[in-house]
Amino acid sequence: MSDPQSHSTATPPPAEATPIERLAELRAQLDGLDTQIHDLLMQRAAVVERVGALGAKGRVPLRPGREADIIRRLLARHTGRLPRRTIVRIWRELVAGTTTMQGNYTIAVCQTDPAAGFIACAREHFGSLTPIRAHRTPAQAIGEVSASQAVAAVLPMPSEDDSPGAAWWTALLHRDEPRIHVVARLPFWQPRSEGAPRVQALVVCAAAPDRSQDDRSLLGLECADSVSRARLSAMVTAAGFTAGDITIRRAAGSPVAYALVDVAGFVADDDPRLTALPDLLRKPVVLGAYAIPVDGDAA
Numbered sequence: 001m002s003d004p005q006s007h008s009t010a011t012p013p014p015a016e017a018t019p020i021e022r023l024a025e026l027r028a029q030l031d032g033l034d035t036q037i038h039d040l041l042m043q044r045a046a047v048v049e050r051v052g053a054l055g056a057k058g059r060v061p062l063r064p065g066r067e068a069d070i071i072r073r074l075l076a077r078h079t080g081r082l083p084r085r086t087i088v089r090i091w092r093e094l095v096a097g098t099t100t101m102q103g104n105y106t107i108a109v110c111q112t113d114p115a116a117g118f119i120a121c122a123r124e125h126f127g128s129l130t131p132i133r134a135h136r137t138p139a140q141a142i143g144e145v146s147a148s149q150a151v152a153a154v155l156p157m158p159s160e161d162d163s164p165g166a167a168w169w170t171a172l173l174h175r176d177e178p179r180i181h182v183v184a185r186l187p188f189w190q191p192r193s194e195g196a197p198r199v200q201a202l203v204v205c206a207a208a209p210d211r212s213q214d215d216r217s218l219l220g221l222e223c224a225d226s227v228s229r230a231r232l233s234a235m236v237t238a239a240g241f242t243a244g245d246i247t248i249r250r251a252a253g254s255p256v257a258y259a260l261v262d263v264a265g266f267v268a269d270d271d272p273r274l275t276a277l278p279d280l281l282r283k284p285v286v287l288g289a290y291a292i293p294v295d296g297d298a299a
Contacts, residue, residue, distance in 0.1 A: 045098055052102040060151060060205050061102035064184040065212035067095050068291030071188070072213065075294060088189045088294070089124075096127025106131040108141040108150035112166075117199035121186050122154045124197065138168030145206055146178060154186065157200040158247050158260055167249055170258050172287045173220045178206040182218050182288025189294050202290065209266075212291040216244065217267035220285040221259040221277070225250055231279075232259055239276040241267075256281060 017025070052061070071091050075084055099105055109122045111134040122132055133150065135141040144150035156162075158169050172180055184203035192198050209215075219241075221232070229246055236243040242264040249258040266289050267274075274284050 041094070044094075045101065048098040049101060060207040061099050061105065062151060062183065062205055062207065063210050064203070065210035065215070065289075065291055068184075068188065068212045068214075068294075070095075072294055084295075085189055085193070092125060092188075093127050096130050100127075100130070104151065106133060106144075106150045108132075108144035108153040109134050110138045110141040110153065110155050110168075111135065112156055113199050117197040118154055118156065118201055120197040121199050121201055125184075125186050125188060125203075126152075137165055139165065139171075142168060142171070142180060142204065145180060145204060146176075148206070152183070152203050152205040154201050154203055157202060160247055160249070162249075164251070167258075169218075169220065169247075169260050169287060170249060172204075173222065173258065173285050175285065179208075180204050180206055181208050182290060183207070183209040185216075185290035185293060187293065188291070191295075202288075204288070209289040211266045211289070214292045215266040215289045216292055217263050217265060217289040218287040219259075219261040219263060219267065219274075220287045221261060222281045223257055223259060223279060224281065225255050225257045227257060227259075227279070232261065235277055235279065236261055236263065238278075240273040260287070 071088055074087055074091065078084055078087055096105075105126075107122050107126050107130055109118050109132055111118050119132060119134055123130070126132075133144065135144070138153075138155050141150075141153040141155060145153045155168055156166070158167065169182075172182075181204060182202050183205050186199075186201040186203060187197065219236075223232070229248060232246055232248070233243055236246075241261075244262040244264070246262070247260040249260070267286050269286050271286070274286070277284055
């Protein structure tokens, strides 16, 4: 027989939490996580402030290569259902906010797209609250950078169909002071979702590009007008470069042609391969480099 007293002393099972109670508990966890995230953001800003204090006075507060590697590292470790492109957007805004702490941070944009795609692309990369000044021509936008009125300029991707005024990259061949370099390519994440700006652009600033872990460089060549695309490709390959797109600029009646060659890797001004390029009218110019955009969706 069972002990009649055992029934009276047994501990009743705990009551199961109601959905409302579970929801309140989860919201409390989220509040705690938000506080931790905010604490870390403030700590990060304090470290950025110390980094800025150690940097050279007057230095352009942009490190596109370093910024690209930060995002690549985070995407490489990312798991779960939070979209990868959300990680890209969060850190682009974070970088924009902390860059502002280091000084003037205005972006000049050559807005040639009727749908204002270049402005949208600039805001996506440089932060939704970053001051932006729109210009009708590349020369105006570059002029802002040369005059230190803007940290960088967002310019349309070069095309062989560009008018003389739109072929902004040919001006960079002259190495005027301050020297303007290509330092980034936009947009930085692919593929583009519905509603996202689809324009292609390059970013220039008055500082040399910084190396990332995966780059491409842009070479500016001055050659005879009779040179063919196949000849240019062969020349670049023979010098040891791996060429991608080649944009050739020819002017009617001129014996000179200009070529913009996209090559793999980070190329510095003293790269010995540059001296191995034959049949040029003048020494090739490294117009800059950019970090290869990331896949913002794939695992």
